[in-house]
Amino acid sequence: EVQLVESGGGLVQPGGSLRLSCAASGFTFSTDRMNWVRQAPGKGLEWVSYISSSSTTIYYADSVKGRFTISRDNAKNSLYLQMNRLRDEDTAVYYCARGMTGMNYFDYWGQGTLVTVSS
Amino acid sequence: DIQMTQSPSTLSASVGDRVTITCRASQSISSWLAWYQQKPGKAPKLLIYKASSLESGVPSRFSGSGSGTEFTLTISSLQPDDFATYYCQQYNDYWTFGQGTKVEIK
Numbered sequence: 001e002v003q004l005v006e007s008g009g010g011l012v013q014p015g016g017s018l019r020l021s022c023a024a025s026g027f028t029f030s031t032d033r034m035n036w037v038r039q040a041p042g043k044g045l046e047w048v049s050y051i052s053s054s055s056t057t058i059y060y061a062d063s064v065k066g067r068f069t070i071s072r073d074n075a076k077n078s079l080y081l082q083m084n085r086l087r088d089e090d091t092a093v094y095y096c097a098r099g100m101t102g103m104n105y106f107d108y109w110g111q112g113t114l115v116t117v118s119s
Numbered sequence: 120d121i122q123m124t125q126s127p128s129t130l131s132a133s134v135g136d137r138v139t140i141t142c143r144a145s146q147s148i149s150s151w152l153a154w155y156q157q158k159p160g161k162a163p164k165l166l167i168y169k170a171s172s173l174e175s176g177v178p179s180r181f182s183g184s185g186s187g188t189e190f191t192l193t194i195s196s197l198q199p200d201d202f203a204t205y206y207c208q209q210y211n212d213y214w215t216f217g218q219g220t221k222v223e224i225k
Contacts, residue, residue: 012124
C-alpha cells in the first residue's frame with residue numbers, strides 16, 4: 001500500500017524557517033517524481049514544487065521561488081521542503097504528492113502538515 | 120501561465136441527481152487534465168486523469184470528457200458520499216488547479 005506521511009509543520013514567525021519531511025513507503029520511491037502542493041485555510045490547491053526521481057530536474061511556483069528548496073533522499077525514501085523567509089501567506093496545509101510515472105498528474109497524496117506563519 | 124476556471128463555484132443537488140462541473144483552460148492543454156475530490160480535512164483523491172480515464176477503484180458514476188480548453192466532470196447519479204469539493208488540474212505545462220466546485224446537499 002502506498003503511504004506518504006508528512007511531518008515538520010508548526011507555528012513559525014514571519015521571516016523564519018521550517019523544514020517539512022515526507023516519508024514514503026509501499027512503492028519504489030527512487031523511481032518516482034514527487035511534488036509539494038499547499039492549501040491555505042478555506043482556499044484551493046496550489047502546486048508548490050516538483051522534483052524528478054534523481055533530483056536532476058526541479059521546478060518551483062513563482063510564489064516560493066528563491067525562498068523554498070525541494071530535495072529528496074532516495075536511500076531514506078524521503079522528500080523534503082526547506083522553507084525560508086516565510087510569510088503570512090505561506091500559511092497552509094502542505095501535502096506531498098506522487099507524480100504518476102509517464103504522466104504528471106498526482107496519484108497519491110499524504111495527509112498533509114499544517115504550517116502557520118504568524119507573530 | 121495556464122489559468123484554470125471552474126464553474127459553478129458551488130452546486131446544490133440532491134441524491135440521485137446528475138451533476139456536471141465545467142473546467143476551462145486559458146490555452147489548449149490537449150487532454151492533460153485530471154479531476155480530484157476532496158472532503159473536509161482530507162487529502163485530495165484522484166478521480167479522472169487524461170481528461171476521461173477513470174482511476175482504478177473510482178465508481179463508474181464518475182466520468183470526464185473534453186479536450187483542448189473545455190472539460191467536464193459528470194456524476195451520473197449523485198450519492199451521499201459524493202458531497203465534497205472537486206478540483207480540475209492541468210498538467211500540460213507545470214501544474215495549475217481550478218478554484219474548486221463545492222457540491223452541497225440541496
